[in-house]
Amino acid sequence: MSSPVRDLLAQLLAFDTTSRESNLALIHFVQSWLAEHGVASRLLHNDSGSKANLYAVIGPDTAGGVMLSGHTDVVPVEGQTWSVPPFALTEQEGRYYGRGSTDMKGFLACVLASVPAFVAEPMRLPLHLAFSYDEEVGCLGVRSLTELLADAASKPALCIIGEPTEMRPVYGHKGKVAMRCDVRGHACHSAYAPQGVNAIEYATRLITRLMDEGDQLAEVQDSRFDPAFSTLQVGTISGGTALNIVPQSCQFDFEIRHLPDAPADAVIERIAQYAQCELLPAMRQKADGCSITFQPLSQYPGLLTDPTCRFASLLAEWCGCDRFGTVAFGTEGGLFHQAGMTTLVCGPGSMDQGHKPDEFISVEQIDACMKMLGNLTQWLRA
Structure with a gap:
C-alpha cells in the first residue's frame, strides 16, 4: 500500500550509500525534497567533495529547539545471502525490506515524510535536521557538522539520534x-x-x-x-x-x-x-x-545523559515509552552531546535486523516513529 513514508523509504533504499560509495545522490534528493517544501539546507562536503552532511532548520532563527539526526550510509551486502534485492524496497507481511531499512533510512524517511507537517504552521522553537555520512566506519563525517554547531549562536538545545531502538528511549552507550x-x-x-x-x-x-x-x-x-x-x-x-x-x-x-x-x-x-x-x-x-x-x-565518545532530565521526560511523552535504557552499539550521540546538545537516542526498528541479510523494518515501527514526530511537532508549536 502506497503512503508518503513508504514512497520516501523506497527512494532512499534505492541509493547505494554503502560507506565506500558517495552519498551525494541521496543528499541531493533530500535537498530537493526539502526545497519543494520551502526548507533551505546547507551541505558540508568532505575534502574530496564526494560526500556531504546536510543541515537544515525549520522555524525561527533562534537558539534552542530540537535536532533530529541520522546517518545516510549503510554497511556492505557482499558476502551476505539476500532473498530480496538489497537496494530496493520489498514489502512483505507488514515489513519493509532493504539494506538500511532499519539502520537507519527508516528514520530518515519518517523525518522527510513529516516535513509537510513541520512547515504547516509556525513554530515557537526551531527544528533542526542533520543527515550525516560515514557513521558506519567510525562516525567520521558528522564531525564537521558538530564543529559547526558547537559555536553556532542558534545551536539546538536537544538532539534525538534516530538509531533503531524499537522506539524505546536510550540515554547511554559505550x-x-x-x-x-x-x-x-x-x-x-x-x-x-x-x-x-x-x-x-x-x-x-x-x-x-x-x-x-x-x-x-x-x-x-x-x-x-x-x-x-x-x-x-x-x-x-x-x-x-x-x-x-x-x-x-x-x-x-x-x-x-x-x-x-x-x-x-x-x-x-x-x-x-x-x-x-x-x-x-x-x-x-x-x-x-x-x-x-x-x-x-x-x-x-560514549553517551551518558541523565535519564531524569527534563528532555528525557519529554521524549518519553513523545514516544509513549518511559523504559529508558542503554544500547551496546555506538552512535553519533556522544559527539553531539560534547558539542553542547543534550542528546538521547530513539528510533524505529531493531538492531537485531541491522547489518544482516534481508534487513527489514516493520510498518508498525514506522507508524510509531511518525506518531512520535507528530507529538514533537505539537510541542514545538505549543
Missing part, C-alpha cells in the same frame, strides 16, 4: 577506539631464525599484553550496560610471506569499547609504553630498522 598496530622486524632464512627479528612473535607479545589489559578492564563494571564493562578485542591480523622466512612484518587491528566514564586513553598509553620501552629495545639489539607503530583508525 565509546569506541579502533587502532592499527604495525610491527616491523628483520627477515632472514628460517634456518637462521635467531639472527632475525620475528615480527609475528613480537606482535603476539603485544596482543597478549592487550588481552591482559582487557582482563583489567572487566574488573570495573557498570550494571547499566551489557556487557557491564569495557571490552577489548583484536579483530584482524596478517603477517609473514612463507614458512621458511622469518617474517619481517605483522599488522593487527584492535578496538576498545569503553564505558562512557572510563576513556581508553590510559590503556593505549600503557600499550604504547610497553612497545617502546620493553619490546623495541630487544628487537633493535638485532636490527636497527625494527619498529612498532600505532595508527588510530576511528574513535567516538
Whole structure:
C-alpha cells in the first residue's frame, strides 16, 4: 500500500550509500525534497567533495529547539545471502525490506515524510535536521557538522539520534577506539631464525599484553550496560610471506569499547609504553630498522545523559515509552552531546535486523516513529 513514508523509504533504499560509495545522490534528493517544501539546507562536503552532511532548520532563527539526526550510509551486502534485492524496497507481511531499512533510512524517511507537517504552521522553537555520512566506519563525517554547531549562536538545545531502538528511549552507550598496530622486524632464512627479528612473535607479545589489559578492564563494571564493562578485542591480523622466512612484518587491528566514564586513553598509553620501552629495545639489539607503530583508525565518545532530565521526560511523552535504557552499539550521540546538545537516542526498528541479510523494518515501527514526530511537532508549536 502506497503512503508518503513508504514512497520516501523506497527512494532512499534505492541509493547505494554503502560507506565506500558517495552519498551525494541521496543528499541531493533530500535537498530537493526539502526545497519543494520551502526548507533551505546547507551541505558540508568532505575534502574530496564526494560526500556531504546536510543541515537544515525549520522555524525561527533562534537558539534552542530540537535536532533530529541520522546517518545516510549503510554497511556492505557482499558476502551476505539476500532473498530480496538489497537496494530496493520489498514489502512483505507488514515489513519493509532493504539494506538500511532499519539502520537507519527508516528514520530518515519518517523525518522527510513529516516535513509537510513541520512547515504547516509556525513554530515557537526551531527544528533542526542533520543527515550525516560515514557513521558506519567510525562516525567520521558528522564531525564537521558538530564543529559547526558547537559555536553556532542558534545551536539546538536537544538532539534525538534516530538509531533503531524499537522506539524505546536510550540515554547511554559505550565509546569506541579502533587502532592499527604495525610491527616491523628483520627477515632472514628460517634456518637462521635467531639472527632475525620475528615480527609475528613480537606482535603476539603485544596482543597478549592487550588481552591482559582487557582482563583489567572487566574488573570495573557498570550494571547499566551489557556487557557491564569495557571490552577489548583484536579483530584482524596478517603477517609473514612463507614458512621458511622469518617474517619481517605483522599488522593487527584492535578496538576498545569503553564505558562512557572510563576513556581508553590510559590503556593505549600503557600499550604504547610497553612497545617502546620493553619490546623495541630487544628487537633493535638485532636490527636497527625494527619498529612498532600505532595508527588510530576511528574513535567516538560514549553517551551518558541523565535519564531524569527534563528532555528525557519529554521524549518519553513523545514516544509513549518511559523504559529508558542503554544500547551496546555506538552512535553519533556522544559527539553531539560534547558539542553542547543534550542528546538521547530513539528510533524505529531493531538492531537485531541491522547489518544482516534481508534487513527489514516493520510498518508498525514506522507508524510509531511518525506518531512520535507528530507529538514533537505539537510541542514545538505549543
